[in-house]
Amino acid sequence: MKKFLLFDNDGVLVETEKWYYEANKKALKEIDVELEFDVYMEIMARGGTAWEAAQKLGRPKELIDEQRRRRDAYYQEFLLSEHIEIEGVLDVLEELSREYRMGIVTTARRVDFNLIHSQREIVKYMDFSLCVEEYPRAKPYADPYLAGMKKFGALQRECLVIEDSQRGLQAAVNAGIECAVVDNTFTATHDFSGAAFRIKALKELPLLLKSLKK
Template sequence: MKKFLLFDNDGVLVETEKWYYEANKKSLREIDVDLEFDVYMEIMARGGTAWEVAQKNGHSKAVIDEQRRRRDSYYQEFISSMHIEIEGVLDVLEELSHEYKMGIVTTSRREDFELIHSQREIVKFMDFTLCVEEYPRAKPYADPYLAGMKKFDASQKECLVIEDSQRGLSAAVNAGIECAVVENEFTATHDFSSATYRIKKLCELPTLLESLKG
């Protein structure tokens, strides 16, 4: 029986992935590098970085570091001003909080994560949040979800990961934890063949969990 839920953040609880792409695209365009969507999707699926494209175009580390800084600034502008709510998330978390312990495990920087959630109530349902600075290696490595499991002092069988990306799914699989993938148009091209469960929207999660009680 599942007792602990480990949620990805971007694309599962808030709709931010599009804006991270747009921030990368805008910053790279300033150094005459075009970041095509399908290229970006391939990079994100395997856990790479958009700056690979800049490196292939011969840009120096100093230039890339400056554009990365600008990307971070653009991203924060986007997440501060754009509509990133996903309908029904709070209702689902409220329902699940009566029966499950929950945490967020994200590859977001803590600075960005706090900005996203400063005016939202999502984290009040969570026992903890883990950002990229708080474990050794990011998704698709197992480290993030192993750290989340350790926070709960739980076994793999007691946990369920909720993800929307191939990279996140790989992290769950590498950690030996079952994963429910929520459909997301932004990551529709990713390979989710190793997912244990598939749901169309987060609002289907309580029904899925009920069915797992046997």
């Protein structure tokens, strides 16, 4: 029986992935590197870095580091100015909080995570959040979800991961935890064949969890 829910953040609770891509694209273009969407999606799926193209073209490390800082600034500008809400998320979390303990496990930096949630109520339903600085290796490694499970003092079979990306799903699989993938047009090209469950929107999660009790 599921008792603990481990949510990815970006693309599941807030619609931020598009803007992270746009921030990377903008910063790379400033050093004459084009980041095509299909290339970015392949990189994202395996957990690589958008800066691989710059490295392959021989851009110096100092320049890449500077543009990464610019990327971070652009991304934060997008987070503050663009609409990143996903309709119905708070209603779902309120319903689930009556029966389940919940946490967020994300590859986002803590500074970005805090910026996203400073004016939102999502985290009030969570026991904890884990960001990329708070575990040894990022998704698709198992470390993030193993850390989340440890926070709860839970067993794999008691947990359900909710994800929207291939590398997030792989992290759950590597941790031995069942994963429900939420459809997201941004990650539609990813391979989700390893998912235990598929749902079209987060609002379907309560019904899925009820079905698992039977």
